[in-house]
Every structure is written in C-alpha cells, then in structure tokens.
Amino acid sequence: MQVFKAFIKTAFKSFPSIMLYFIIFTSLALLMAYAYTDTTSSSFKSVELQIGIVDKDHSAASAALSEYLDSMHELISLENQKEVLLDRLFYRDVEYILVIPEGFEDNLLSGKDTNLFETVQIPGIYSSAFVDQQINSYLKTVKLYLSGGYSLEDALSHSTDTFLDTANNVQIVNFNEDTQHSASLVGIFSFYQFIPYVLASMILCGLTPILTTFWQKDLAKRISCSSTSLISRNLQLALGSVTYAFFNWGLFILTSRIFYGAEVFSEKGLLCILNSLMLLPLSVALSLIISSFSPSWNATNMINNILSLGMSFICGVFIPQSQLGENVLAVAKFLPFYWYIKNNDLISGSSDELFTYTAYWQNIGVQLLFIGALFAIALVASKMRLARQEA
Amino acid sequence: MSTPVIKIENLVKRYSDLVAIDHFNLEIKDGEIFGLLGPNGSGKTTTINCILSLLSFDKGTIEVFGKKMHPDSYDLKRQIGIVMQNVAVFDTLTVYENIDYFCGLYIKDKNLRKQYVEEAIAFVELDQFRKFYPKKLSGGLLRRLNIACGIAHKPKLIILDEPTVAVDPQSRNKILEGIVELNRQGATIIYTSHYMEEVEQICTRIAIMDSGKNIACGTADELKQMIKKSEKITIEISSISDEHMKNLLSLPHVYDVDYSNGQLNVSCSGGRHNLIHVLEYLQQQDLSFGRVYSELPTLNDVFLEVTGKELRD
Ligand SMILES: Nc1ncnc2c1ncn2[C@@H]1O[C@H](COP(=O)(O)OP(=O)(O)O)[C@@H](O)[C@H]1O
Ligand SMILES: [Mg+2]
Numbered sequence: 001m002q003v004f005k006a007f008i009k010t011a012f013k014s015f016p017s018i019m020l021y022f023i024i025f026t027s028l029a030l031l032m033a034y035a036y037t038d039t040t041s042s043s044f045k046s047v048e049l050q051i052g053i054v055d056k057d058h059s060a061a062s063a064a065l066s067e068y069l070d071s072m073h074e075l076i077s078l079e080n081q082k083e084v085l086l087d088r089l090f091y092r093d094v095e096y097i098l099v100i101p102e103g104f105e106d107n108l109l110s111g112k113d114t115n116l117f118e119t120v121q122i123p124g125i126y127s128s129a130f131v132d133q134q135i136n137s138y139l140k141t142v143k144l145y146l147s148g149g150y151s152l153e154d155a156l157s158h159s160t161d162t163f164l165d166t167a168n169n170v171q172i173v174n175f176n177e178d179t180q181h182s183a184s185l186v187g188i189f190s191f192y193q194f195i196p197y198v199l200a201s202m203i204l205c206g207l208t209p210i211l212t213t214f215w216q217k218d219l220a221k222r223i224s225c226s227s228t229s230l231i232s233r234n235l236q237l238a239l240g241s242v243t244y245a246f247f248n249w250g251l252f253i254l255t256s257r258i259f260y261g262a263e264v265f266s267e268k269g270l271l272c273i274l275n276s277l278m279l280l281p282l283s284v285a286l287s288l289i290i291s292s293f294s295p296s297w298n299a300t301n302m303i304n305n306i307l308s309l310g311m312s313f314i315c316g317v318f319i320p321q322s323q324l325g326e327n328v329l330a331v332a333k334f335l336p337f338y339w340y341i342k343n344n345d346l347i348s349g350s351s352d353e354l355f356t357y358t359a360y361w362q363n364i365g366v367q368l369l370f371i372g373a374l375f376a377i378a379l380v381a382s383k384m385r386l387a388r389q390e391a
Numbered sequence: 392m393s394t395p396v397i398k399i400e401n402l403v404k405r406y407s408d409l410v411a412i413d414h415f416n417l418e419i420k421d422g423e424i425f426g427l428l429g430p431n432g433s434g435k436t437t438t439i440n441c442i443l444s445l446l447s448f449d450k451g452t453i454e455v456f457g458k459k460m461h462p463d464s465y466d467l468k469r470q471i472g473i474v475m476q477n478v479a480v481f482d483t484l485t486v487y488e489n490i491d492y493f494c495g496l497y498i499k500d501k502n503l504r505k506q507y508v509e510e511a512i513a514f515v516e517l518d519q520f521r522k523f524y525p526k527k528l529s530g531g532l533l534r535r536l537n538i539a540c541g542i543a544h545k546p547k548l549i550i551l552d553e554p555t556v557a558v559d560p561q562s563r564n565k566i567l568e569g570i571v572e573l574n575r576q577g578a579t580i581i582y583t584s585h586y587m588e589e590v591e592q593i594c595t596r597i598a599i600m601d602s603g604k605n606i607a608c609g610t611a612d613e614l615k616q617m618i619k620k621s622e623k624i625t626i627e628i629s630s631i632s633d634e635h636m637k638n639l640l641s642l643p644h645v646y647d648v649d650y651s652n653g654q655l656n657v658s659c660s661g662g663r664h665n666l667i668h669v670l671e672y673l674q675q676q677d678l679s680f681g682r683v684y685s686e687l688p689t690l691n692d693v694f695l696e697v698t699g700k701e702l703r704d
Contacts, residue, residue: 002495
C-alpha cells in the first residue's frame, strides 16, 4: 500500500488550500441557497391574491365560481365601470379582475369552450396566470360533470367540493411544485445545485497535481523499475483517487446534513445525493485526462478553473437553466453538468417536466454515458502519455 | 564459473534514424564495480534503460542474473537498485518519506523497512535533513537522497547513472566512497560517467563507449596497455632545433616528438627509463630547460587513440 499511502499523504499536503476552496464556496452556496429560499417563500404567499370580480350574469354558475375563488383568494365585488376597474388595478387594490359576462351560464351549458370569461390583469405578473389556470380547471371540471349527465346544480356543487377538498393537490399539479416543499428542502435543492462547481474544483485541484506527479516521466520510469507490479500500482492510484473523491463528497453531504437537518435523507434529499454521486467519477475522469498531458502547476490550475467554472456557467449551476438562452442550452446538452442540473431541477420541481422516476433515471443514465465516454478518453490519453514518455 | 550478473549480446537500439546502441556486447561479473565510460550522447543511459526493460530494443539479448529481463520481471527487479541520471523524488514528500516510499516498493515488512530506511539515511549522511523537502536541498544533498532512494532496499545489483553530475567536490567524494562501501558490502555496481578520473578511481573494470559501441573493455591498466603510448614526457624549454628533435625521436621507445608553446612533448611506447634518456640527451647538448613532467597515459589518451577524438569536449 506504499503508493496509496504516498498518494494520500500528498493529497493531504494540499489540503489547506482545498479546504479554503471548500469553506469559501460552501458559504457562498449556503448564502445563495438562503436567498433562494426567501424568494420562493414570498412567491408562496403571493398565491393568495386580491381579485376584483364583476358578475354580469348573476346566475347559479357565476355564484359558484365566485364562491370557489373566494375559498382561496380575497374577493372584492366591483362595479362594471371601466375607469373604476383600471383605477383599482393601477393602485394595486386588486391584482386581477375577473369579468363574468352575461350568458355565462348558458354558454357553459351549451358547451362553449372559448371566451367564457374576461379578465383584466397587471401585465407580467406570474400569479395572474395561476388564477387563469385555477378558473379554467374549475370550469373544465364543471363541464366534465355536465357532459357526464349531471344537472347544472349537481355539477357545480360536486366541482366545488372536489376543488375545495383537493385544493392543495390542484395546486401541485398546476403550479410550481416548490410551493409545497418545506424551507429546508428548498435549501437542499439549491445547495445541491451549487455543488458541481465546488466539488469538481476540489477534486480537480486535489487530484490533478498528484496524478501529474506520479506520472511525471522521471518518477514514472523510476517507479516502474521497482518490484511492485504495474497492476498493484494502478489499483492503489485508483483507490487513492476514489478515497479522495469520496472524502470530498462526504464533506458536502455532512455540510448539507448540518445545515438542513434530517430532511437531507428524505426521499427527495436522497435523490439529490445520488445525483451528486455522479459528479465523483466525472471529476476523477476529467482529472485523469488533464494529468495525462503533464501540465505545469499553473497550467493545471488554469485548466481546472476553466473547466469547472465554464461548465458551471453554461450548464445552469449559477444561473437557473430556465433563464439560459436556447443557444447556450443547446451547447450545454453536450456537457455532463447540464444533466446533473436538469435532474436536480426535476427533483425540486423547478423544471417544466413533472417528476417521474423514469425521467430521473434517464438523467442519471445520460450522466453515466458521459462518465463512460470520459474514462474511455482518459484511457486513450494515458496510452498517448506512455507512448510519448517511451520516445 | 558463476553466471554473470549482466550479459548483453549484440544489443541494437534505434531512435527512428539514429542508431543509439550499435551491436553492443557486455558481461559484468558478480562483485565488480563496472564503469561505463563515454562522452555525453554515447548511449550509456539508453543501455541502462534497455537493461531495466524500460525501453524496447531492436536486436540482441539482455540477461540479468542469468534470466531474460521483461517489464514484469518483478523478481529480478527486486534485486536491482537504480539511481537514475535525473533525480526522481516526490517534491511533496520529505527526505524520510521519500526513502520510505521507494524502499516500500520493494520491502513490504514494516519493521524491516524502517530499519533499512534508517540505514540508508545514515549511509548518505542525511540524518539532519530527514524532515526536509527536496526543494530545500542543495544539488549534492539531492543527489544523495536520490541514491538513498535507490539503494535502501539492499539490492544485489546497483546501477548508478551519472550520480555525480552537478555535484560539489565534497559531496562527490562522499558519493564515490559510498559506492565503494556498497561494493565492499557485497553489491555489484554498474557506474556510468563521462568523468574518466572517477571511473578510474573506483572501477574494477571499465568499458569505453562511443556512438553506441563498446570500443574497449578491461581494467584501467589493461586499457592503457592496449594503446601504443605508455608514457608522456613534457619539458618546458625556450627553444629547440629540428636537429635536436630528430635526435630525440631516434632514442629507444620514443615514437613522437613535438614542440609547441614552449613545451616539448615526447611520447614513448614501452621502456622503463625513458625520462632519464631524454634528460641525459638534453644535458649532453647543453640545452637548458625548466620544469619536467612525466605522465602515464590517461583513459582520455586511450579514448583519443581509439576514436581519434577527445573524451572531454
Ligand atoms: N528519446 C530519445 N529519442 C531520440 N533520441 C534519443 C532519445 N534518447 C536518447 N537519444 C539519443 O541517443 C543517443 C544516446 O543517448 P544517451 O543514452 O542518453 O547517452 P548518454 O547517457 O551516454 O549521454 C544520443 O545521441 C541521444 O541524442
Ligand atoms: Mg546519460
């Protein structure tokens, strides 16, 4: 275990600088995670809106719709005067105005699909789209009951009942899943979103110089004169790399446990942790490739930073993928971090896609393919290194 | 007769167009301090790398302890200590840790290794530097560390490739004494150098290499006897006529006389009293002269005579 021992000794000699990385970037990640948690919880509150309502139909159907909305929002009855409405909206007395036109009930009964109601909204406010959705799905359900042969009265009351019972579930389906997560889970998601950069940096910065040293021409030649077999030496190097990678990974798991509590090991938390496990072989393979080119110490640092920073920026570690341009994302798809973040978004519910295990394992699968490809490249690179050193 | 420690037959190694080793033959016996002497680029390191199976070669056979050497001949490698021309140590490990690392590549037993490492440290006298990192060591100390790393596991065959390059005279003497001591303790030594004085000082047998060929092999005395010149007489004299020079040349055993820069050089081949004969002649002719030196031939003379060029460039 001589090679392994020297490996670990060497690794821990560069430990102080690696710890500096860890401390600086983990505090940054935690800070950003907290900022992220705050915005989501405020958007959670804003789900309850002040809705102005103008009922011109005065029918059973319009009353039922009003009652349904009232159960979730604050409803304010308004006169049907354009200036008044715009005024109220302008001064933000209300954030959304629903106008139920005359003939609403008849249209509903006749199965009309479009223009059942009108709305006046403050442009660019996300939550109003949310109310649109709520109204639409309510009306859809009413129509479902009607087409099932129920009377209007029954259809309305059944719909109201189902929605009031399952109001929360409807929200889960229709709105951002985030709103359902506890604050610590939200923190966990955002913490794990930042991990790729720090973890990759730490593994690359720690591992690449060691491997470069062991593979430096003169040392490699000298070591291969010894009576420790090539296989044994390589296995020990591999063991050293794995140990080092897991050690760093463990630091992050531990940190997330300390800051977010036992929920780290809830189902969603474990999914995040498993996803982050993919980062280890990925970083190790990258490190193997880089060190095959025997870069100088400075070059090593530069390459490490370009790789981890660059990939992180493009793939949505720092900026959410939803805010990245299509062109950037098209490139990012060819980088492993993209699939890591995509999976993290999937678990946290901040992607367009609904969470399914199939989708989750697919993202893991893509990352495994990347890992396989990178190790293949690493193998070729090390063959090239040997050929170069023989010459 | 016991099997030779190293037996090389007809070794040929090419680097694309360049023939680095050209039908090289060599046999090294147990207990020798064998010197491989040759100018830079003559193929010493390449030969060592072929012996250690670090390089594949184009032709010929190499046997170590009577067995063919392969990259995975770990039982043979166990018995070989190697001190490379380029210092190969870990910058991230201390003197002690480095020696322990390399020793541990051969010696698995922890206690035995500890003892060996301590002995190696004492041997190269690096005790007070044991906690130093290589970057903090002077050139001479670094070379000594390199040697300690190569010999700590007490190999039967020790190969040292130019271990004294860029070393201060004091460290150099320590290193040479150490090599003789290792040999006294039973190790066979292969020592390469382009310094003929060192090789002559410690080696029991010497092969002179040039352009990948083994051009002469034997003890230092045998090598010197191989050549015509046996004595070189130098006399400081202000002027001398062609007539006198002709007469000197006709003295017994003298085969060459030349005069340049106030120095008269008389080369002799064989004979025991050449200096006396030359000085007698000068006195008879009433020629006054200054200092007189008489030198036995050096390995440089051997090299010069065999290859037509100086060993030192
Ligand atoms: N890797 C290599 N590629 C091409 N030529 C080489 C290589 N290594 C050594 N040589 C050439 O082979 C010859 C012998 O070199 P070397 O064995 O290092 O000599 P020495 O050790 O006696 O100084 C030199 O001419 C050198 O330039
Ligand atoms: Mg050499």
